[in-house]
Amino acid sequence: TDRVHLSLYVWGFRSDRLEVPVSQAAEMGNRTWIHLRKNRQRMHTPLDHQDTASLYNLQERGPQNLPVQVPVNISKYPFTIIKGRINSMATDFCHFKQSFSLCWSSVVDALEALEKLLRDFAVPLAKVSGERLVEFGHGWDNGWRKAPPVIGLFSVLENWEEVLGLVLRPGQRYKGEGGIDAAAIHIQSCWRRYLAQTAYLRHCRRKWAAGTIAISWLMHTQMLRVRKALQARRFRQLENYRSRAQHLAANWKHTQSSKRTIIHIPSLGYSQSQRMNLRGFDILQNIQISRVCDIRDENVEVIYVCPRHLGEDILHYYTSLLKCDGATDEDDTGTPQASSSSVRRFIILTPEAVDYFPTHNMCLSTLLKYSPRTLKRIRNLIQGKQAYIVGGVAHEDDLAVADELGVPILAPEPAIAQLYSTKSGGRRIFAGAEVDVPPGQGDIYSLNQLHETLARIMTQNIDVQRWLFKMDSEHDGRGTAYCDICYLSCYNWALQEYHRYGPELWNTEWIQESVLLRYLDEIPEWLARYGQPAKTSCYPSWACFLKTFLRQGGVVEAYPPSDSVTCLTVDLLLEPGGEVTMLSCGDQLHGSCQLEAIGSTVPQTSVRPEILQSICMRVGQACLKRLIVGYVSVDLATFLNRNTMEQKVWAIDLDLTYSDQLAMTQLLLMMTGGTLNCHTGCLEVPTPITEKFLKQPPVVNRYAVIGSHMFHSNLSMLYHNVFFMVCKAHGIGFNMKRKQGTVFTVYDSSERCTIGMITVSEDLQGALLTFARNLSDIHQEISPSKMQGDTNFKELIKEIEDVLQMTVQNKMRAVEDKLAA
Structure with a gap:
């Protein structure tokens, strides 16, 4: 044909197809080619790069x-x-x-x-x-x-x-x-990239380091400011505590004789590691709920801070219990009437922080510190009234709570309490009081010191058969271990050496040297093989116990060298005015662990009252000299010396806190309307109504058995109202007219595995029998044959049987002595 289709590309755009003659196509193509080449050189970047x-x-x-x-x-x-x-x-x-x-x-x-x-x-x-x-x-x-x-x-x-x-x-x-130039360019670019990357990474590291240093410094300065602020606040709280303590001491007699409000905070201010290892920590803090019984004094109002929410069943139980106290009113016919005025004089509050920290095992003072609504309510309740706080185991947050409420604390400073509440601190106080203590030594922190101390005191006290090891900061027998000397291979040889020289020459150092060196060689292996923790649930082996013992520090002391040892607990009130008052005394009852008390018999009958009074007064005065005030619990051990057949009393432990025994004693006195006369060793209650017309004395004696840690896992199957119905069906209850019977304390509405029990009778044997029979009946009622459950009922029943047997033997011995005289 004479025409062709030609597509023109101008400036990168494709135009419509044109029909031109063939003769013009070549010329048009050449012109377009030249034109596009010139424009492309201006428009596009080279293709080389x-x-x-x-x-x-x-x-x-x-x-x-x-x-x-x-x-x-x-x-x-x-x-x-x-x-x-x-x-x-x-x-x-x-x-x-x-x-x-x-x-x-x-x-x-x-x-x-x-x-x-x-x-x-x-x-x-x-x-x-x-x-x-x-x-x-x-x-x-x-x-x-x-x-x-x-x-x-x-x-x-x-x-x-x-x-x-x-x-x-x-x-x-x-x-x-251009390969050489390209290679040079590539090498240079790689090198520049390496230098740039190295410089960049170094810059990043320096920037990161500078940021880290800056943040660390800011955090350090912030922590320093917070620490200084906390120190200043705690110092201010301590100064306020001391000022209020001086005012409380100056006006103590007036305070005790006038209307007052007692804020009970049963806080267990243990260390964090101890609190986290305690099961049911809130229940342990609530065991002293019997403190509400302080309202038996008509001038006292009680605000009880509870570590957990109580159900309506528990609140109704204690309300009914306090209405029917022993100090009931009487009408013209002499019939006891319920006293409702006492109910208006106590209130139970639970801090709202209990819901915020359910698994942190915080002590009650800390929970109250972080509960502004509860603190505000307490301030409103005590406004314009005389009030003071009675705490538990001392903690720094006690001062914060007292400062928020503006009231004094009937307790020593937390630093003083922590210093002397240890086992070593208790021995220092007993030494200052010049009372007898077990042979031993405190403040042991190294293994060599332990071995050397043990060898020395074992050589000096050759007749001691068992040695105890007590951690400074533990409690309730948890941090105690023992080792019997009969397993020491050289003991028989050492005993022969002792008998060869005699007791008088044995105290000479050069005579003891050979035995001491022999002991030093054998003690490490003896402890490793035969050392036994008292509670294996806390420390399963001696190695585990020893590691914690050396970290915390502790005491080595002798166990009384006798087959019959009785331990007793005495509760003292060290008044800010300088007087020492005995509030409670009881012989301990033990369970499976012989070094842990789970109950007591009140009043105590193992030590003569005048001897007990002398020991307690000296210990109390020694505490007052060290600025220790408030409630103190002293543990004593009594036994007969095999050589002289004389009674010996050792002071073995000191707790600067309100004890469980004292709390249960308050309930005992509330229900019986009596008083515990520690000077005479008698629990005196008003003469029952049925006997008033028989010309009886105005008061009669009663004996009680107290158990505050009664545990049975099957109790959780029964609600409290069902449990009390079961007890009533077995005749377990308290007779207000006769001032004897059984009273229970309940601590929680959810688990319901732990209870407290008090039995009151005319004599000690009757109280023990009632206590053991109650435990047996409850156990049989709630324990099928195939589901016995975990409990300490059986061990306590066995302990009571042993005490009853000993009581019968003592009575028979007393009768024989009278006949012989």
């Missing part, structure tokens, strides 16, 4: 991951490129150029890019498919040159696999045109 960067990427990806797609058809216009140069005079190239002269403008750029690529990589021979090259050129123009055409360039080659393998060969780029 794009090609080079793309080929580096190709070398990293590898030939197996290249998306090169080559048509399978055979080319009609092939030509070759030798060493990156096109022979423009070659027949194949001329044929190709002539065939595509009308669209040569779109081919020439691609062809130049292909030549440069082949020269850069020193490709000796490349076979080009003309049709593919033209197709690639059209696609490149239509794509606005946004993507580098390197990958597509390989698709125009017929031997693309051979060329691609050569191009991807490491170092091939540096063999081609």
